[in-house]
Amino acid sequence: xxxxxxxxxxxxxxxxxxxxxxxxxxxxxxxxxxxxxxxxxxxxxxxxxxxxxxxxxxxxxxxxxxxxxxxxxxxxxxxxxxxxxxxxxxxxxxxxxxxxxxxxxxxxxxxxxxxxxxxxxxxxxxxxxxxxxxxxxxxxxxxxxxxxxxxxxxxxxxxxxxxxxxxxxxxx
Amino acid sequence: xxxxxxxxxxxxxxxxxxxxxxxxxxxxxxxxxxxxxxxxxxxxxxxxxxxxxxxxxxxxxxxxxxxxxxxxxxxxxxxxxxxxxxxxxxxxxxxxxxxxxxxxxxxxxxxxxxxxxxxxxxxxxxxxxxxxxxxxxxxxxxxxxxxxxxxxxxxxxxxxxxxxxxxxxxxxxxxxxxxxxxxxxxxxxxxxxxxxxxxxxxxxxxxxxxxxxxxxxxxxxxxxxxxxxxxxxxxxxxxxxxxxxxxxxxxxxxxxxxxxxxxxxxxxxxxxxxx
Numbered sequence: 106x107x108x109x110x111x112x113x114x115x116x117x118x119x120x121x122x123x124x125x126x127x128x129x130x131x132x133x134x135x136x137x138x139x140x141x142x143x144x145x146x147x148x149x150x151x152x153x154x155x156x157x158x159x160x161x162x163x164x165x166x167x168x169x170x171x172x173x174x175x176x177x178x179x180x181x182x183x184x185x186x187x188x189x190x191x192x193x194x195x196x197x198x199x200x201x202x203x204x205x206x207x208x209x210x211x212x213x214x215x216x217x218x219x220x221x222x223x224x225x226x227x228x229x230x231x232x233x234x235x236x237x238x239x240x241x242x243x244x245x246x247x248x249x250x251x252x253x254x255x256x257x258x259x260x261x262x263x264x265x266x267x268x269x270x271x272x273x274x275x276x277x
Numbered sequence: 278x279x280x281x282x283x284x285x286x287x288x289x290x291x292x293x294x295x296x297x298x299x300x301x302x303x304x305x306x307x308x309x310x311x312x313x314x315x316x317x318x319x320x321x322x323x324x325x326x327x328x329x330x331x332x333x334x335x336x337x338x339x340x341x342x343x344x345x346x347x348x349x350x351x352x353x354x355x356x357x358x359x360x361x362x363x364x365x366x367x368x369x370x371x372x373x374x375x376x377x378x379x380x381x382x383x384x385x386x387x388x389x390x391x392x393x394x395x396x397x398x399x400x401x402x403x404x405x406x407x408x409x410x411x412x413x414x415x416x417x418x419x420x421x422x423x424x425x426x427x428x429x430x431x432x433x434x435x436x437x438x439x440x441x442x443x444x445x446x447x448x449x450x451x452x453x454x455x456x457x458x459x460x461x462x463x464x465x466x467x468x469x470x471x472x473x474x475x476x477x478x479x480x481x482x483x484x485x486x487x488x489x490x491x492x493x494x495x496x497x498x499x500x501x502x503x504x505x506x507x508x509x510x511x512x513x514x515x516x517x518x519x520x521x522x523x524x525x526x527x528x529x530x531x532x533x534x535x536x537x538x539x540x541x542x543x544x545x546x547x548x549x550x551x552x
Contacts, residue, residue, distance in 0.1 A: 156289050156290050156293055157289070157293060160293045160294070160296075160297045161297075163297075164297050164300070164301065167301065168301075168304075176309065177304055177305065177308035177309065178301045178302065178303075178304035178305025178306070178308060178309070179305055179309070181297075181300075181301035181304065181305070182298060182301040182302060182305060185294060185297040185298050185301055186294070186298065188294070188297075189290060189291070189293075189294040192290045193290070238305065241311065
């Protein structure tokens, strides 16, 4: 079971990063709404993952995207924050016991409403940090918030679409 | 020590956040020049503001001392009033403009000798070659054209006033160019004659007469206004009597016009003669 999780997450990593840097990088609505679908990888990591590994994977994921985006460290910051929010969110809303064979936070297992809420919160945090660190000053706060909000809408939309399109089979 | 480890492992998520956040922040700062620059800028601003405040406070404390020193300086300067000195300094009125290249600059001069009742009138001003005045430069007053620099010594210049039988100034009325002269039966210092205007034109009384593009003066410098016109010439040109704006009898300060592009123009025109 451990090997299967590893393969699934590994291939997911490559597919999502490739989609992000080769396809979605060219998307966007006037720099106002930019999708960052690759965070789905961090969203879907299994519940049982150790905190250190989660942080490390989030950091590496962000850094990989940064290398392609030429913004070294920016996505890494956002992903690190997002990993922390993920830990807090899961510890608040999910009972740790009662899981078998490393389930993951997908809508098939946790239900659509929980997953929508979960992805919205995490995406919001990720984008908020991403855009505010990208601008790096307070003078354009309103515009930055607007960008983060609109981009979050786009990203969440893409995440839900992707979940329905590709990962529906695992529904039990 | 053990309690510390317990505390850290209990809240490991937070400490991991701090750890990874710091690493990414360091990478971010050291690789993105804009963010690095803005961090240093904002801290510099803080330091600068702090110094500014401190300095403000300090200067307020020393107000009395400053007052004393200013009063002493005033007294010292009063002793140096230069009514008895020859004024060496020149005031150049300079217009700064980044769009246009400046063509004219002005030197202020005081009229120290003047005449209006001769056949050929001259002025003397207290500026000379030392101050950059050369023969042939135009001279105006605030009200309009005055004349042309005739001779220059070190500290003084003489000006052939408009009220001189040999002074001819290219002037235009309604865009029609003629030459402005004085004398020829007109020895009134308030009037001049604008010659060689085509006779079919009707020039209304009161039309402005200004210097033309071809004159020494900046185009559009005031000269006066037309009062009456007559055709007295054998070649049928129109002569216009011009009421001068400048009251030559009361001239006090004049401006010598330095045409910065004159040399270039003259050297170009000199080439025409060679061929």
